[in-house]
Amino acid sequence: MNRRRFLQSTTAFTLLSAAEFAPWQTISAFAKEMDEFVRGPAVKDHPxxxxxxxxxxxxxxxxxxxxxxxxxxxxxxxxxxxxxxxxxxxxxxxxxxxxxxxxxxxxxxxxxxxxxxxxxxxxxxxxxxxxxxxxxxxxxxxxxxxxxxxxxxxxxxxxxxxxxxxxxxxxxxxxxxxxxxxxxxxxxxxxxxxxxxxxxxxxxxxxxxxxxxxxxxxxxxxxxxxxxxxxxxxxxxxxxxxxxxxxxxxxxxxxxxxxxxxxxxxNVLSWNRELFEGIYRPCEQAIRDGLGLEEAKALVLKDSRVASRARDTKGFETNIGKYVSLAYLEAEAAGF
The missing domain is CATH 3.60.15.10 (Ribonuclease Z/Hydroxyacylglutathione hydrolase-like)
Structure with missing residues (x-):
């Protein structure tokens, strides 16, 4: 039995048990809450x-x-x-x-x-x-x-x-x-x-x-x-x-x-191009110079194309390390 069917079965059993002790209005409200749990609530309107x-x-x-x-x-x-x-x-x-x-x-x-x-x-x-x-x-x-x-x-x-x-x-x-x-x-x-x-x-x-x-x-x-x-x-x-x-x-x-x-x-493309160039090209240079991943990351963070975008890029701090690693691996593979 999958999770959804399990939750539906549990809901039905709970409602049957509650019927002996609660008025219908209470059961109906409870059923709506359980349905939202099984299905997930509605999303508010976005314009x-x-x-x-x-x-x-x-x-x-x-x-x-x-x-x-x-x-x-x-x-x-x-x-x-x-x-x-x-x-x-x-x-x-x-x-x-x-x-x-x-x-x-x-x-x-x-x-x-x-x-x-x-x-x-x-x-x-x-x-x-x-x-x-x-x-x-x-x-x-x-x-x-x-x-x-x-x-x-x-x-x-x-x-x-x-x-x-x-x-x-x-x-x-x-x-x-x-x-x-x-x-x-x-x-x-x-x-x-x-x-x-x-x-x-x-x-x-x-x-x-x-x-x-x-x-x-x-x-x-x-x-x-x-x-x-x-x-x-x-x-x-x-x-x-x-x-x-x-x-x-x-x-x-x-x-x-x-x-x-x-x-x-x-300017969406130009903004992204400069950021990606700022991540990838220093990694490419690091590979040519025989530098390791951490040294490549330091070069990326110093690059003006990256530094200028760090503050207003969502998820920058938590993700930049992974993105540098991926760029480094790609540049390493391209070099062979």
């Missing part, structure tokens, strides 16, 4: 705001999941087309997805007709559950073939469990709903008056990141390829791959970049 002619977003102020934010750590983006709404990255739980659906129903008299998940980290796709509940199990959900395979495999349940742990069970009740439809680099999806062009550059933040260019608006939705005042998790990524991707993205002609974490703006 919807317009970014460009066709692009809207629900901004997430936090960069990391906590019990307090209930996993609300990733921007949720909507592309408003003549055919309907396209969701790019659905959030970290069914509760977050339901909150987003409440918001779009206030603003638009049209349905969600497709979802694009940019990569397999759970804060970007676990909200799929809410959308298939609201718009049907046949709702098209797109992603890179590698992301589809990863979520269908170990990444799906792993991320569902991690989000529950990080939020003290606030996301409980979320079901793994993987994307089904593959998208490759250069693919175009046309929805009436809007064209979405897909960009994929190999290993960047993960091996399978998608960026979604809203052609008519000159806006590109970056997923976690770049972030605003937060270092992208590089455990599955590549610094050199990221720098290569930035050079290619700048050739798209987009003038506004919308990251998965942080504020959209015209």
């Amino acid at each position: 919807l705001r317009q970014v460009s002619k066709h692009v809207w977003m629900i901004f997430s102020p936090d960069g990391f999941p906590t019990p307090e934010n209930q996993g609300m750590m990733c921007n949720i983006t909507f592309v408003n087309t003549a055919k309907g709404l396209i969701v790019v990255d659905s959030g970290a739980s069914v509760q977050i997805g339901e909150m987003a659906i409440r918001q779009i129903k206030k603003a638009f008299k049209k349905p969600v007709i497709a979802i694009i998940n940019t990569h397999y980290h759970g804060d970007h796709w676990l909200g799929n559950h809410a959308y298939v509940d609201a718009y049907g199990k046949d709702l098209p959900i797109y992603s890179h073939p590698g992301t589809i395979k990863a979520i269908e495999g170990i990444q799906g349940n792993m991320w569902r469990t991690l989000m529950e742990q990080w939020t003290n069970q606030a996301t409980l009740g979320t079901r793994v709903v993987p994307p089904r439809l593959p998208l490759e680099d250069g693919a175009e999806l046309k929805f009436g008056d809007v064209t979405l062009r897909i960009h994929q550059y190999g290993t960047v933040h993960t091996p399978f990141d998608l960026c979604v260019e809203v052609v008519e608006d000159g806006v590109t939705l970056l997923g976690d390829v770049a972030m605003d005042r937060r270092i992208a998790n590089m455990d599955d990524g590549s610094y050199l791959g990221t720098l290569k991707a930035y050079a290619a993205l700048e050739k798209t002609g987009s003038t506004l970049w919308l990251p998965g974490h942080g504020e959209p703006g015209p």
